[in-house]
Amino acid sequence: MFYTYVLKSEKDDKLYIGFSSNLKKRIEEHNSGLVKITKNRRPFKLMYYEACRDKKKAIEREKSLKTGFGRSYLKKRI
Numbered sequence: 001m002f003y004t005y006v007l008k009s010e011k012d013d014k015l016y017i018g019f020s021s022n023l024k025k026r027i028e029e030h031n032s033g034l035v036k037i038t039k040n041r042r043p044f045k046l047m048y049y050e051a052c053r054d055k056k057k058a059i060e061r062e063k064s065l066k067t068g069f070g071r072s073y074l075k076k077r078i
Helices: 023-032 036-041 055-065 068-077
Strands: 002-009 015-020 044-052
Touching: 002 023, 002 036, 002 055, 015 023, 015 036, 015 055, 015 068, 023 044, 044 055, 044 068, 055 068
Parallel strands: none
Antiparallel strands: 002 015, 002 044
């Protein structure tokens, strides 16, 4: 399984959208400062995730959630 996930920074209240095959490990990496792009925005809280059977679908969903429509969708869901 692959997961598309949304994290919220407790430092700046902004969202980060990504995908991973190991959701728990990836969140730990974000919160440990091992992910360069989110290192200075820690800590993070998992706000939303979706499971996909294949990597391609998870990437497509990640891209979709990063659009204006996707962010609007997330505001209603979170």
